Amino acid sequence: MIVELVCTSLGFGLRLNSQYKVVGIAHGSQAERCGGFTVHDQLVSLNGQPLSGSASIEERLRGIEVGAKVSFEIDNITRGLAEHREIRCLTRVVKGEILL
DSSP states (O other): OOEEEEEOTTTTOOOEOOOOOOEEEOOTTTHHHHOOOTTTTTEEEEEEETTTTTOOOOHHHHHHOOTTTTEEEOOOOTTTOOEEEEEEEEOOEETTTTOO
């Protein structure tokens, strides 16, 4: 599944573990309202680049400006559907956790 996000000042509301799996979605956040993410989703790529490469997601997100589109590829076998959505969100990286 591909979710396209457009960075805004609101933040995504996603909490990821070190393997880029969604472990939390903030109540009332952009991520919750958009319906594009669920807990246990595995982020696979960012803008078509696999997250298994040498650059961390934090490094990749630092270069993205507000207003830019970002494509997240998500692997969630339980969904069983390929979807494409556009959601307006912002990426932030906070010490100790990845908040999107």
